[in-house]
Amino acid sequence: MAPETQQRVAVIGAGIVGVCSALELQKRGYRVTLVEARDPAAGASAGNCGLMAVGAVVPFAKPGTFKKVPGWLLDAKGPLSIRPSYLPTLLPWMTRFLMAARPSRVRASSLGLAALTERALGAYEPWLEAAGIRDILKPRETLVVYETAAEFHRDRADLEMRRERGFGHDFVPHDELRALEPDLADDFACAVRLKGWVYFADPARLVRSLHGLFLEQGGRFVAGRVTGIDHDNGVATSLRVEGQEDMAADHVVIAAGAWSRTLAAGLGDAVPLEALAGYSTTVGDAGVRLRHPITYSAGGFVVTPMEGGLRIGGTIEMGGLDHAPDFRRARTIAQQARRLFPGIASVEGKEWMGYRPFMPDTLPVIDRASRCRNVVYAFGHGQVGITTGAITGQLVAQLVAGEPTSIDLQPYSAQRFA
Ligand SMILES: Cc1cc2nc3c(=O)[nH]c(=O)nc-3n(C[C@H](O)[C@H](O)[C@H](O)COP(=O)(O)OP(=O)(O)OC[C@H]3O[C@@H](n4cnc5c(N)ncnc54)[C@H](O)[C@@H]3O)c2cc1C
Numbered sequence: 001m002a003p004e005t006q007q008r009v010a011v012i013g014a015g016i017v018g019v020c021s022a023l024e025l026q027k028r029g030y031r032v033t034l035v036e037a038r039d040p041a042a043g044a045s046a047g048n049c050g051l052m053a054v055g056a057v058v059p060f061a062k063p064g065t066f067k068k069v070p071g072w073l074l075d076a077k078g079p080l081s082i083r084p085s086y087l088p089t090l091l092p093w094m095t096r097f098l099m100a101a102r103p104s105r106v107r108a109s110s111l112g113l114a115a116l117t118e119r120a121l122g123a124y125e126p127w128l129e130a131a132g133i134r135d136i137l138k139p140r141e142t143l144v145v146y147e148t149a150a151e152f153h154r155d156r157a158d159l160e161m162r163r164e165r166g167f168g169h170d171f172v173p174h175d176e177l178r179a180l181e182p183d184l185a186d187d188f189a190c191a192v193r194l195k196g197w198v199y200f201a202d203p204a205r206l207v208r209s210l211h212g213l214f215l216e217q218g219g220r221f222v223a224g225r226v227t228g229i230d231h232d233n234g235v236a237t238s239l240r241v242e243g244q245e246d247m248a249a250d251h252v253v254i255a256a257g258a259w260s261r262t263l264a265a266g267l268g269d270a271v272p273l274e275a276l277a278g279y280s281t282t283v284g285d286a287g288v289r290l291r292h293p294i295t296y297s298a299g300g301f302v303v304t305p306m307e308g309g310l311r312i313g314g315t316i317e318m319g320g321l322d323h324a325p326d327f328r329r330a331r332t333i334a335q336q337a338r339r340l341f342p343g344i345a346s347v348e349g350k351e352w353m354g355y356r357p358f359m360p361d362t363l364p365v366i367d368r369a370s371r372c373r374n375v376v377y378a379f380g381h382g383q384v385g386i387t388t389g390a391i392t393g394q395l396v397a398q399l400v401a402g403e404p405t406s407i408d409l410q411p412y413s414a415q416r417f418a
Helices: 016-027 063-074 084-099 103-117 120-131 149-154 156-164 174-180 203-216 257-265 328-340 382-401
Strands: 008-012 031-036 080-082 143-146 169-173 190-194 220-223 226-232 235-241 251-254 274-283 294-296 301-306 309-318 350-358 365-368 375-379
Touching: 008 016, 016 031, 016 120, 016 203, 016 251, 016 375, 016 382, 031 203, 063 080, 080 084, 103 382, 120 203, 120 382, 143 149, 143 174, 149 156, 149 190, 156 169, 169 174, 174 190, 203 220, 226 257, 235 251, 251 257, 251 382, 257 350, 257 375, 274 328, 294 328, 301 328, 309 328, 309 350, 328 350, 350 382, 365 382, 375 382
Parallel strands: 008 031, 008 251, 031 220, 080 309, 143 294, 251 375
Antiparallel strands: 143 190, 169 190, 226 235, 274 309, 274 350, 294 301, 301 309, 365 375
16 A cells, blocks of 8 residues: 555545545545535535534434424424425334434433534634634524523423533523523523534535635545445445546545435445435525524524524425425525514525435444445534534544544444444
């Protein structure tokens, strides 16, 4: 093999995870090529809510979720929908999701999430500095607003789980909330301020700027869709790229977000990764002054004061990767933003859909392929990929370089559902 500095790494996918992995590999002297089917930030990493959700350590699968699901499905404005034709395909994932809701698994997932999120901000800082984009990270912390005191009390188990993992909150009574956010409807009972949950004011600019830094430092970008990975005797040798010559590589990183399942399956790893679509509308002329990102607990969506306007994002749609976006879901949550801001001038704007790459236990996969030890998986970051992109990049580079990893990667094993 070539000496380390001459080794070639192909990273598939230029979302936040791929770009951060590419930078970390470049730092270690690898010759890195990013291969992207569309453009940098073409997937989930663009129109999302941008939160550095450092305390997002409560997995999606937990006992309480199941009680809520039937009500959500029956409510056309609810935060979850499942395309009926997709239900048979979804069932195996749903079964695993159910199993992941057992208390012991919930605790393990929560610990696994915390190990990543507590290192998340520190991992970004050098890259924000190097790319000259420190301004993109806004120090304002997220507020969760509650309609009633009872609703706040129902959220206490989640708040407690976060506190146990080291992520606290401040209680914000009604009057203080009014003072913090004067344009918010005045009948919210209370809120909590989630400590450390700052935000990126434009996640697409974040990814594109980091990608720009990668190119400046000599990285190579190839536009093309990877259709498979050739291997020989347990070693990946090259990528098949649609309409192009095969691309030889000494190491491969699969960071193709929700599309990673097919690539892993081609290497013999059946990973239960689902695409959970989410939507957002960015309203350029909302006429509302918002200082903090707001999570509207009852509506299941987030409003973030982005550079491009007020972004209203959230909702979960399960229907696989092959359907056309149903932007009525974006409009439904945008309309509900009127409940938060009675004076909002408009809820129309730029609509977007992205696929959260989701594992049944909410933990990502950060691991080597079982049959090709020179292939590293980095996908499945669910609702916290923006938060954990940079720390994942560090771990990926450690795996590729054969260094000891800074945290135990066992919780993120690709084989945990095998
Ligand atoms: C509505 C919504 C709100 C969210 N809010 C937040 C938030 O506030 N905070 C947070 O931390 N996270 C949030 N998320 C989650 C976050 O957006 C994702 O976890 C993250 O963007 C995933 O990044 P990724 O790099 O893994 O995937 P992606 O960004 O999807 O990137 C994958 C890339 O791989 C490319 N690709 C796919 N297949 C191939 C192939 N075969 N060959 C070449 N290229 C390929 C795609 O084109 C794509 O560009 C949100 C998500 C949604 C949908």
